[in-house]
Amino acid sequence: MKSKKRIRVVNKYRFVFSIMLMSLLLFTIFSTAIGTLTASGGTYGQYITIEVSAGDTVWDIAKTVNHDYMSQKEDVRLIAYAIAQENSLENYFIYPGQELIVPISDY
Secondary structure, three states: OOOOOOOOOOOHHHHHHHHHHHHHHHHHHHHHHHOOOOOOOOOEEEEEEEEOOOOOOHHHHHHHHHHHOOOOOOOHHHHHHHHHHHOOOOOOOOOOOOEEEEEEEEO
């Protein structure tokens, strides 16, 4: 008759940490596989060019565009992000006289 080998946990903290790390790794792999960690952005079909006035911010322009040009209202944060992406704005700083390409409708 063969005796079963017992496994003994020497360091409980290292064991718990290892289990948590493996669980996080499996969750990340599973989430990525089913696509829950990927963000989908809108694609825009029409654009306008706006000249920045003194005191304008990307947020103000996004709110105006959302109110005046969008048939289906969007989250203003998404519009501000789209403006920054279209104009390669790294830090959302704009200045008077600057021309911005602004997406106004999505397809």
